[in-house]
Every structure is written in C-alpha cells, then in structure tokens.
Amino acid sequence: MTGWRDAEPRPFWLDSPLRPPAADAISGEQSCALAVVGGGFTGLWAALQAKEDDPGRDVVLLEQAAVADGATGRNGGFADASLTHGLPNGLERFPDEIGVLERLGRENLAGIERAIERHCIDCSWERPGYITVARAMHEVDDLREFVPVMREHGLDAEWLDADRMRSEVDSPTYLGGLLQRTEAALVDPARLAWGLRRACLDLGVRVHEGTPVRALHELADGVMLTTPDGRLRAEQVILATNGFPPLVPSIRRYVAPVYDYVLVTEPLDAARMRSIGWRGRHGLSDAGNQFHYYRLTDDNRILWGGYDAIYHYGNAVSPELEQRPATFDLLERQLLETFPQLEGVSFSHRWGGVIDTCSRFCVMFGTGMSGRLAYAVGYTGLGVAASRFGGRVALDLVDGRDTEATRTRFVRSRPLPFPPEPLRYAGIRLTVRELARADRNAGRRSLYLRALDRLGLGFDS
Numbered sequence: 189m190t191g192w193r194d195a196e197p198r199p200f201w202l203d204s205p206l207r208p209p210a211a212d213a214i215s216g217e218q219s220c221a222l223a224v225v226g227g228g229f230t231g232l233w234a235a236l237q238a239k240e241d242d243p244g245r246d247v248v249l250l251e252q253a254a255v256a257d258g259a260t261g262r263n264g265g266f267a268d269a270s271l272t273h274g275l276p277n278g279l280e281r282f283p284d285e286i287g288v289l290e291r292l293g294r295e296n297l298a299g300i301e302r303a304i305e306r307h308c309i310d311c312s313w314e315r316p317g318y319i320t321v322a323r324a325m326h327e328v329d330d331l332r333e334f335v336p337v338m339r340e341h342g343l344d345a346e347w348l349d350a351d352r353m354r355s356e357v358d359s360p361t362y363l364g365g366l367l368q369r370t371e372a373a374l375v376d377p378a379r380l381a382w383g384l385r386r387a388c389l390d391l392g393v394r395v396h397e398g399t400p401v402r403a404l405h406e407l408a409d410g411v412m413l414t415t416p417d418g419r420l421r422a423e424q425v426i427l428a429t430n431g432f433p434p435l436v437p438s439i440r441r442y443v444a445p446v447y448d449y450v451l452v453t454e455p456l457d458a459a460r461m462r463s464i465g466w467r468g469r470h471g472l473s474d475a476g477n478q479f480h481y482y483r484l485t486d487d488n489r490i491l492w493g494g495y496d497a498i499y500h501y502g503n504a505v506s507p508e509l510e511q512r513p514a515t516f517d518l519l520e521r522q523l524l525e526t527f528p529q530l531e532g533v534s535f536s537h538r539w540g541g542v543i544d545t546c547s548r549f550c551v552m553f554g555t556g557m558s559g560r561l562a563y564a565v566g567y568t569g570l571g572v573a574a575s576r577f578g579g580r581v582a583l584d585l586v587d588g589r590d591t592e593a594t595r596t597r598f599v600r601s602r603p604l605p606f607p608p609e610p611l612r613y614a615g616i617r618l619t620v621r622e623l624a625r626a627d628r629n630a631g632r633r634s635l636y637l638r639a640l641d642r643l644g645l646g647f648d649s
C-alpha cells in the first residue's frame with residue numbers, strides 16, 4: 189500500500205491559488221509599539237485584537253516563512269471551543285475552574301465567528317457537529333458514561349449506538365459514537381489565516397514575511413529584535429512561535445515539538461461517497477490514546493491525520509521531518525481498515541507539521557523582560573480556536589490588564605517541565621510506547637503511565 193507516494197508532498201490547505209503574495213522582509217532600523225513574532229493563528233489574533241482595541245497602536249508582525257506556513261496551515265481544521273484540550277483534560281487539571289474555562293471557550297468560539305463575519309473572511313466555516321467513535325468495547329463504556337458529564341457542562345451530546353453510528357458514517361470498525369452537536373466547527377485553516385492577515389493589513393498592522401527573528405535583547409525602554417536584514421526596537425513583544433526553536437529559554441523547558449502527519453485523498457466520486465455515507469459531514473476522531481482525526485473537505489476529499497506523534501532528539505524541527513514514509517504507510521493502511529470500501533483510492537497531498545506539546549496539553553503563558561514580553565504556547569494539537577484566546581491573554585498580560593481570564597489558575601500556572609535531553613527523548617519515546625500498549629490492553633494503563641498521571645505529567649498530540 190503506497191498510494192500516498194503519488195501525493196503532493198505539501199499541505200493541501202496551502203496548495204491554493206488564494207495564497208497571498210509574500211510581504212517584504214523587514215530591513216534597516218525600525219521601531220514599533222508592539223512586535224508580534226509568529227504569523228500563525230496566535231500571532232494573527234494577537235495583532236488583530238491589539239489593533240481592534242486601539243487602532244492607533246503601531247503593531248508589527250514578523251513571520252520567518254509566510255503567514256500560515258506553520259501548524260496553522262497544516263492542521264485538520266477542527267475548531268473546538270475547549271481551551272483545555274477537551275473537557276476530560278480540563279476536569280482533570282482544572283476542576284475548580286472548569287465552568288469558567290468552558291464558558292470562556294464558548295465565548296471565544298463565538299468571537300471567532302463574529303470576526304469572520306466582521307472581516308468578511310471566506311473560510312468554509314461550518315458547524316456539522318463532531319463525533320468521537322468507539323472501536324473497542326472499553327471505549328464504548330467510557331464514551332457512553334461521559335454523555336451526562338458533557339450535558340452537565342452545557343454541551344449538546346448524544347450517544348449513538350453502532351447502528352446509528354454506521355447510519356451516519358459507515359465503517360465496519362465502529363461500535364458506537366459520541367456526537368457533540370455544539371461548540372465545534374470545521375474550517376479551512378489557511379483561508380481563515382489569510383483572511384486574518386488581510387484584516388490585520390486593513391487595520392494597519394505592518395506584516396513582514398521571510399523575517400526570522402534571530403535574537404531578543406532587553407533594553408532600558410523596550411526590546412530589540414534582530415533579524416537577518418534589520419533590527420526592530422519594540423516597546424512590547426508577543427511571542428507566538430509554537431513548537432519552533434524558542435527565543436526565550438523558559439519555553440524550551442515546557443514545550444516539546446512533536447510531528448503529526450496527514451494524508452488527503454483525491455475527491456471521492458458519488459459512488460464512493462454513497463459507500464461510506466457521511467451525509468452529515470461531521471468531523472470525526474477515534475477514541476484511543478493514539479487517535480486519528482478525519483473530515484471531509486469542500487470537494488469531498490478525506491483529510492486523515494494523527495495516530496503517530498513523533499518527537500525527534502534535541503527538539504529537532506526541520507523541513508525534512510515533514511515527510512515520513514513509515515507514518516504515511518501506517519495512515520494509508522489504517523484509513524483502508526476503517527473504510528475498506530475505499531480500496532484503490534488515490535491521495536492528493538501528504539505532509540507533517542509541528543505540534544507544541546506540553547505536559548498539561550493546553551496553552552500556557554509566560555512573561556519576561558521586565559513584563560515587556562509575553563507568550564502563549566503549548567496548545568498540544570488543539571489550538572485552532574484556543575489560539576484566539578491565547579493571543580488575547582498574551583496581549584492582556586503584556587499590557588498588565590487584570591481580566592477574568594488573567595486571574596485564572598489556568599493562565600497563572602505552568603505545566604510540569606519536560607526533563608532535558610537525553611531524558612526528554614527517552615521519556616517521550618517510552619510514554620508513546622506505553623500509550624500504544626494501553627490501547628491494545630483495553631485501555632488499561634501501566635504502572636509507568638499511572639505514575640505520570642499522578643504527577644500530572646502527560647504526553648499527547
């Protein structure tokens with residue numbers, strides 16, 4: 189099974205005629221009030237909200253490649269309201285605040301929708317609902333038991349037995365599914381990011397692409413950002429650099445860059461679509477520790493990603509790591525196990541991207557340089573929607589604003605750090621192996637995993 193080899197080795201979303209021409213790199217000596225480093229969702233939302241708050245603020249956004257070239261243009265396009273990488277993780281880690289966090293998450297998702305309307309962004313935003321499918325008996329039990337908990341927290345959730353599930357989407361592997369009708373959307377992430385980029389430019393943000401920031405130096409009255417062809421003196425800085433090599437050492441302690449991979453099929457013809465159903469176009473994922481996420485695109489391709497989460501020694505991040513034949517083999521095989529009806533389907537795109545994993549699986553914040561710098565990183569694979577909240581909070585932190593969000597333990601606390609190398613590599617590899625073993629053993633977690641659970645030190649993608 190090597191159908192994926194014929195696919196274009198680049199992200200489907202970015203392979204579009206709508207991709208805007210690159211903005212100029214920064215050059216010479218310049219200055220600004222606020223510099224935002226990173227042109228993904230976090231940076232774009234931070235820059236946009238800064239301008240919407242105060243149109244007179246001089247904001248510069250610096251992106252080393254092009255806007256959306258990082259995780260933002262490479263993801264599944266699942267926009268989930270949860271700020272905590274799902275309700276179960278939120279309940280586990282922030283039981284005292286989960287009500288507030290769920291509400292802030294819902295408000296945040298609604299804020300994204302309003303911004304899309306306000307700025308007329310055409311990005312295939314749709315709310316078909318989201319189903320987590322069970323493919324093992326222990327997953328059936330776990331998911332079914334979770335329905336009342338979700339309802340208690342205001343989510344419109346329903347358990348679908350195997351027949352109902354297979355009438356929605358037909359896979360012989362499905363034993364049931366947990367349908368969430370609300371608080372989740374699907375989006376074309378690159379078109380959303382490009383729309384936010386245009387909105388930023390319209391409001392006067394100075395956007396520079398092809399501009400890697402090499403170093404930051406604190407000054408008496410600000411921060412100096414050094415780039416290959418220039419220097420930018422900023423009164424304040426927001427770092428929105430995800431799992432890329434960090435510009436401040438504290439991010440390195442907490443964030444490990446983990447590669448996640450995706451295949452996209454050619455558009456399915458009417459007969460193939462009929463064979464799998466999927467009329468409701470729900471976003472889907474399966475329930476294991478190692479899970480797939482999958483969805484339909486506008487033109488009925490299947491985007492199929494996840495399962496493997498690959499960490500490379502020494503926090504390595506590089507373009508060569510974006511293609512991984514062993515993972516593509518696995519993804520293709522697993523897609524056809526799930527939908528044997530699709531035997532012989534061709535693939536159009538294959539790619540990988542960096543996830544900023546932290547041990548609590550959700551965004552964390554920090555400040556530095558005498559309060560002139562703030563960052564929001566660590567979304568761990570659920571940042572499409574949470575990044576607007578991340579950008580907002582980073583802005584509030586650098587401005588010293590006291591808000592409901594900045595008062596939460598969620599914003600104030602840090603995850604446990606990952607150890608330095610070589611322990612980091614060994615620990616992450618062992619954890620991934622143990623999580624796969626738990627999936628094979630009806631969800632039973634080994635002593636090692638239970639010890640990590642007790643410490644609050646986890647690994648996810």
Ligand SMILES: Cc1cc2nc3c(=O)[nH]c(=O)nc-3n(C[C@H](O)[C@H](O)[C@H](O)COP(=O)(O)OP(=O)(O)OC[C@H]3O[C@@H](n4cnc5c(N)ncnc54)[C@H](O)[C@@H]3O)c2cc1C
Pocket residue numbers: 225226227228229230231250251252253254255256257258259260261262263264265266267268399400401402428429430431432433435448449450481493540541542543565567568569570571572573574575
């Ligand atoms: C394969 C994959 C699938 C995913 N699926 C989903 C999903 O379905 N749903 C979901 O919610 N989340 C998903 N995620 C996560 C989600 O994409 C991110 O959390 C989200 O896009 C937030 O992005 P960000 O802006 O923080 O990071 P990014 O989009 O990575 O942006 C960071 C930017 O900073 C730039 N940069 C880094 N260092 C520098 C520097 N020194 N100077 C200048 N620029 C710099 C990078 O080039 C990059 O563009 C997925 C991620 C991946 C990789």
